Structures are given as structure tokens and as C-alpha cells.
Amino acid sequence: MRGKLPVWVNVGLLPLLNLSLAFLVSGLIVVLLGENPLEAVRLLVYGAFGYGEALGYTLYYATNFIFTGLAVAIAFHAGLFNIGGEGQAMLGGLGVGLVGIFLGHWPWPISIPLAILAAMAFGGMWGLIPGWLQAVRGSHTVITTIMLNFVAGALMTYLMVNVLIKPGQASPESVTFAESVWLPQLGPLLGLGRSPFNAATIVALLACVAVWLFVWKTRLGYELRVVGKSEPAAVYGGISPRRQIIIAMTLSGALAGMMALNEILGAQHRLILGFTAGYGFVGIAVALMGRNHPVGIVLAALLFGALYQGGSELAFDMPAINRDMVVVIQGLVILFCGALEHMLRGPLEALFARRTEAVGQAQAQTA
């Protein structure tokens, strides 16, 4: 890869240093607000991991981020930047919702797999469109995916307000699904108390394994990475970049669409507007921090899940720290781990280069 840094520094020390810097700056802001930063950290960590219910919420948020993080990562391996996770998740929700509303009373061994397939199919379709546009028309995915987010929003608003709305009330939400199609709650099962933590988390972990197998262990995945590294090399090797781009975007959309399983089938049990709540965008940061590897994505998703859950507990307990402050902390984490990543990489590389040199010389002398 970059060659200059040992693996443990690249995937362990460097993210940890960046994270510490982000928290240090956040701490300074907390001090400016007149609160005790150590107390704030304690509340945040306790609020995220301190008791069963908190852990349940953290895992529930993390599940959203695993799906959207994987979605961004798989596109990234093909050299594409999918920032349409929001819209793809909305469409996934539509697929899940349609199954829940109309087929929810079917036995769950049929309805739940159908809902999963619908989430993948609808989300995948919303990824296929920009993929096809990129491959065939050369329209850049960054532009088309973000534009399709708004198209998805408009479509969902229209459907929720005019077609799928629960009759007799004004809130744009569907009827509550039959209980048989709800994903099982894992909280009570694992002694984690009451939270929206549900079986979608297991699906997310399975998706991680599947993505790992696909990207690194299959021929198609290899071709995908070749296209991502160098299109001319791919063409020279007899790989069609067009096909790979379309496949990557479709899979990416399908993964983002599966986020709706956690939200709609696992937590809300009804189709609502705005359930994506920006998770599609946070997926970009999660993939970036997780180095586009499933293991890294799980860890980064846990971090962001903890920030979401711990952050809301912090806002509950420290009135001076409102929800905007929590967004600032999340923003700093993204800033330091993403945008400012190279700030520390350079010095670290220099440090390790010198060390390796010194070790090399020492070995030469003893020899």
C-alpha cells in the first residue's frame, strides 16, 4: 500500500491519534461552554455503553452505519463515490414498507425474507440508475447520486402523503405492520433491556462477511478492485469497466437499502418519512474511517453509534450541551479522521522511516 507504515500503525495507532485529537478539541469546546469535559466524557461513555438499554441503542445505531458504510465501501473499491445512500435507503424503506403493509400478515418465514429482498431490490435499483448513467453516459456518480436523493425524497413524500398514508390522521406515516413481520427484538433476549436493537444487526454482520468474501475472494470482486485501481489496466486485462461500475453501484444501493430493515422492520414497524435521518451520509465517514474494510467499518460504525447514543444522553444530562454540540463533536471526529488524516500521517511516516533506518544500520553493524 503506502509501504512506509507498519500495518498496526496504519489501522490502529493513526486512527486512535486522530480520534484523541478530535476529543481533545471537543473537550476544549465543552470547557468554553462552562462544563466539565471529563464529566461530559463520562456521561457520553456511560450513556453509550454503561447499561443494557444504552448498549442496545448504540448497537441499533451502529447497524444503520454498517449498512451505509458497506454501501459506500463497495462503490469505493470500484473507484466510485456513492453519496446517494440516503435516497437508496429511502427506496429500500419503500420496498420494506410495501411488503410490511400488504404482505405483513403472511407467515414470517415468507414475509421477512421477502422484505429483505424488497429492500435490496428497491435500493439496488436506485443504485443501478446512477451506475448505468456513469457507465454508459459518463455522468459522474457524485452528481447523479446526490440528485437522486432528492428525487427519492419527492417520490416518498408524494407516496406517503397521497397513497400510503394511514387513513383518518394527518401524519405522513403508514399503518403499523402486522406483528408477524416485525424483526425479533434482541434486547430482552440478551438481557439488554428495552431498545430498538433487533435482528437486523445479525443481517448487517452477515452482510459484512458477504462483502468481504465478494470483494477479496471472488473473481468478480477482484475485477471490481482492478477497475477501481486503474481502468486502463482493467481494459488491458479483458475486464469491462462498464459492467463492473453497474454491478458495484447496484450492490452499493442494495446495501444502503438494507438499512431500512433496521429502521422500518426492526424499530418503527411502519413506514415513515425521514427515517434515514442522514445515516446515508454518515456512512461515507464510516467507510472512510474503516478504511473500506468490513472489520474497520464495524468498528467505525460502533464509534458513530456510540456518539449518537452517548451524545443524546449527554444532551439529556447536561443542558448546556445541546444537540448541535453533539453534531459538532461528530463533525470533529469526521474532520480529524477523514480530512486531516494526512496531518499526522506525514510526521509518523518520517518517524518510522528513521526508526527502520536505525534498526537497519544496527543490524548491519552487528553483522
Added chain:
Amino acid sequence: MRTLLAAAAVATATLSGAAGAADFQPAIIFDLGGKFDKSFNEAAYNGAERFKNESGIGYLEFEVTNESQRDQALRRMVQRGASIIVAVGFGYATPLDAIAQEAPETKFAIIDSVVDRPNVQSIVFKEHEGSFLVGMAAALASKTGKVGFVGGMDIPLIRNFAYGYEQGVRHVKPDATVIANYTGTTPAAWTDTGRASELALGQFDQGVDVVYAAAGLAGTGALQAAADKGKLSIGVDSNQNHLHPGSVLTSMLKRVDNAVYNAFKTAQDGTWQPGVLSLGLAEDGVGYSVDEHNKEILTPDMIAKLEEARAQIIAGTLKVEPYQQ
């Protein structure tokens, strides 16, 4: 002696206040727009603040950032032992329906939706009645005969504003043109001031000279655009006349502040009642604002016409239809 007595009175008042605070704990949960949206949520916040200042009893509060937090925040307030929990916004209806059954001892109030449980007070507003009056004001003030409407998302609640507004406009000028636009299709619409401003400018280009913004925080962008272009605008929910004196014709008041204040107050003094409160012109739940910032543009002549219509609506001789699915 007098000062001593006064001091004693203050001391007792503080003591009783402290005792009351221990027994009575109000709580409020705001909607996604956040409590400083200068509009809907801020009205709720002002009501809670008024109760705090008058009674000396602080309140628990939370601003949600996503859908799952609605359920979480309601539960957390119940756990904290809140005596009454006011949920601001229709998005709380489904989670509240479940939690009200789990916590039958806790009092709840929900704004803009109806939850039929014995411990829930549902507060809904007849936005169409207030919007009717500001629609009349818009038609009376318009020189071009074209008026605009900038809504947040195209949802039934906002359509009720638009529907009442249009009826009011037509009541004055049956042949007037009403141009309606919405700021977005995602919840970001409620905070997208730039988009609201663009939409208002677009409407001005089509000849509109009065624009009614019912878009939460985003609406302030439309008011700004009207002020910049020398046109008139109409604010919503809170009194927004002061934002651009001389340009904001009036504001359609939705007295969420009174609703929150009354919920806290009645829960404290024991007169709180569950059930549906439907607040219209007759209950002073909706209305339009007149203050020193708009007295130059909202003329006594216009006010007289609005008051006449208000009396007719309350008496039932003038019918304003609500938006229906």
C-alpha cells in the same frame, strides 16, 4: 417593617416554589426543527419559559434529532418522573400511543395530533381559520392581485394552512391568483431558508407582491427575500412581525405557547383534563398579529374587515373548510 414583611413573603414564596418543584416536574420534547426555529417549536419553548418564570418551576426538555429518539425521549421523561410531558409535533403520535398505556399515571399532551388515551390531552389547531384571515389580509394588501404561499413539506398539515389561505384570498378577491410552492421533500425542508428565499423571489418575478410562509425556520428566508425586494410577507406560528418591520404584513399566530403554558399550568393546579382540545379563532388558538412593527402596513381599514370576518367565522355564518384527505 414593610420590607421585613416583604422579605418574609419572598422567603415563603421561594420555599413553596422549591417544594412545588420537588413534587411537580413538567417536561417538554421539541420536534426535529429544534426549539429556536423562530416559529412552531419556539412558540412551544416560549410557553414553557413563561410557565417557568411565573411559577419558578424548571422543566425538563429535549430536542430530538431522528425518529427513534421520539420514543426514547418520551420514555426517558417518564423514567425521570415527569408529571406532565408535552410532545410538540404530530410525529410523536404513534410512540405516545404505546407509552401512554405503559405509563398510565403520567399525564401527556400532544400538539397537532390526536392520541385517544385516558391520560393524553390532544391539542389541535384550526390553522385554516387563522390562515383564512391572513389570506384576506394578503388579498387586501396586494396591488397585483397575485399572492404567494411558501410551505415546508407538502404534507396534510401544511396543506391545511394553504387551503385556508386560499379561501381567505378568494373571499376578498375571487379572481386573485395564488401561487404555492414547497421548500423541499425531505425534513431538511423545514430549515432550508435559502430555498424558501429562492421560491419567494421566483414568485415575485411572476408578479406576486405578498407571500405567506408556512415553513418553520425555512420561512424566515421568504420573509428576508420580501424585505430585500420591498414586497410584503406574512409570518407563521410565532409573531414574526419584528423580523422585518414594515415588510412583514402580519403573522398567522398559532398559539402553541398558550397550549404548552396551559398544559403545564392546569397539570400543576389539578384542573388538567384529557381529551381533544380543538383551538380555533373562537378559543384564541389561532389569530393574526398586530403590533408596533406592522401598524403602518396593516391599516385600520384592513383590520376592520378582518375583525368582521373573524366575528362571522366564530358565529358560524362564514364557513372555512379544513383541508381533508
